[in-house]
Amino acid sequence: MSATATQTTILDAGEELFAEAGFAATSLRELTARAGANLAAVSYHFGSKEGLAIAVLKRRMDPINAERRARLDALPAQPSVEAIVRAFVEPLLRPGVVHDAAPVQPGSGFCRLVGRLMVEQPPFLRDFLAAQFRELGWRFCGALQRALPDCDAATLWWRLHFLVGAIAHTLQNAATLRHLTDDLCRDDDVDAVVEQLVQFAASGMQSKAPAPPARRRRTETLG
Amino acid sequence: MSATATQTTILDAGEELFAEAGFAATSLRELTARAGANLAAVSYHFGSKEGLAIAVLKRRMDPINAERRARLDALPAQPSVEAIVRAFVEPLLRPGVVHDAAPVQPGSGFCRLVGRLMVEQPPFLRDFLAAQFRELGWRFCGALQRALPDCDAATLWWRLHFLVGAIAHTLQNAATLRHLTDDLCRDDDVDAVVEQLVQFAASGMQSKAPAPPARRRRTETLG
DNA sequence: GATGCGGTCAAACATACGTTTGAATGTCGT
């Protein structure tokens, strides 16, 4: 059964509004109003608000992660670190991913949505997001380790994690940065932003692994 | 007029719960129950829920940014990039900042709160956060530019922005990473995490500035 | 010991939320 027009407009509106204000702060009345749909349509088609959020994510995340996998597999035998980073970053930030008739634009709601939900991580999404990312993370970590044999896996995982944070924050707050810098940093040139990010992350990845600190601080979790 | 005990316990509870679930998803009833205070106390002492959120942030952010400024001023004449990055990262991630009788612990609510609200950025907080960060950002950008004369200011601002994203994501989702990597990446050794972050960011900062892309993509904002 | 006042409290307020209901509407195959 293919998605009806109503389902699509609701998914689009969810993408936009969840990205804009977050999951908890978005009401279904506002959402269905923007979608031009009836309030009850959300429950009818997606079961609940949470079900809608998962559907919104799933619609885009699956193709993006598939493209990441494909680009990882398409790399040469001895890929540069930059090429690996690029395979991770570009499928998310650049257009090209299509679902139904709505291609993902670089500035579209979904980009910001990922930035938002990746960090907001409502409890009901944690397992879903972790499951989405686990296998892919290990694959990229493995590729990086082959390119950087001096780095342990933990260090590379941390750096992948930092990269995800940088991506998420950029996706969501690029406009803030622009405002903060009096338009010095423009967010309307996607290619330039991608290059900045790839350059920064590729260089960070190739840093030498830090030596474990001499004394261990008493056990405290960081978050 | 100094803060009463009630105000302090409410601020503490706000720190914890806003960090845990975000601003919109936290109810004042849950919050005041945890604080052992009456529901009406929030309106009485802070005016509103939004007023409370600002007070929670302000209590910690002012001393942390002051310490960042102090450490920046205390750097030698020709500081290394790593030293500058460290002056930015450590005041936020390491303990030592004290307000009233409650020191900021590395795993305390506030660390995660910053990670959360830095990215959630409810509309009413945007101007507040931007004002907090603007002057500090320019100072760090200036210091970086003196250490990296080949980099333009925009590139360094972007990298500072990436660093903020990496910090925020780490503060908030370190536990997720731990789970994702089957305990390979531990979040209970704060020193090690700080070293990972500093190492990664310092190296990323020193990357050569990317050449501006040949053709400009049509105007689209990224977020 | 009366008065004023900052602080606390239980209760109520109006509103907004996510979800459900049951009737109405459209759209197929036959």
Next chain:
DNA sequence: ACGACATTCAAACGTATGTTTGACCGCATC
């Protein structure tokens, strides 16, 4: 043309929210 099924709709449901109210308490001060 008709029955069946999927979809839409306005309305209502129960609950939870942020905020306000007005009585009450503990102390200082006069």
